[in-house]
Amino acid sequence: MKEPKKTEMKSPRHDEVFRRQAVRMWKQSGKSAELTARELGISVFQLYDWNRTGEPPRAAGLAAPSDSKEALQADNERLRQELARITEQRDILKKAAGILSEPSHSGMPGLKR
Numbered sequence: 001m002k003e004p005k006k007t008e009m010k011s012p013r014h015d016e017v018f019r020r021q022a023v024r025m026w027k028q029s030g031k032s033a034e035l036t037a038r039e040l041g042i043s044v045f046q047l048y049d050w051n052r053t054g055e056p057p058r059a060a061g062l063a064a065p066s067d068s069k070e071a072l073q074a075d076n077e078r079l080r081q082e083l084a085r086i087t088e089q090r091d092i093l094k095k096a097a098g099i100l101s102e103p104s105h106s107g108m109p110g111l112k113r
Contacts (some may be wrong), residue, residue, distance in 0.1 A: 014042070019050040026051070 037044040
């Protein structure tokens with residue numbers, strides 16, 4: 001008589017490439033770790049752990065190794081464009097809030113009370 005096979009429920013193993021890409025995706029996307037982990041179908045704790053184990057230990061007060069000058073310039077330009085877009089959105093929202101908060105003197109056309 002054969003023994004039934006034991007099915008072990010293990011979490012899926014992810015190779016080192018997947019782990020590095022997941023951490024890089026999280027860091028570069030600007031999304032929360034929770035959202036990134038949910039999109040990848042992994043636990044947020046795995047993502048935090050992979051991030052911690054992937055970074056070489058640094059002495060306190062020392063800066064992280066810098067990227068190339070071109071990469072930093074491209075990142076700086078991207079951030080400037082994002083800041084300009086968000087500033088424009090904020091200004092539009094401020095104007096809309098001001099318009100909507102003004103009392104109506106003549107009422108809206110077609111509004112009957």
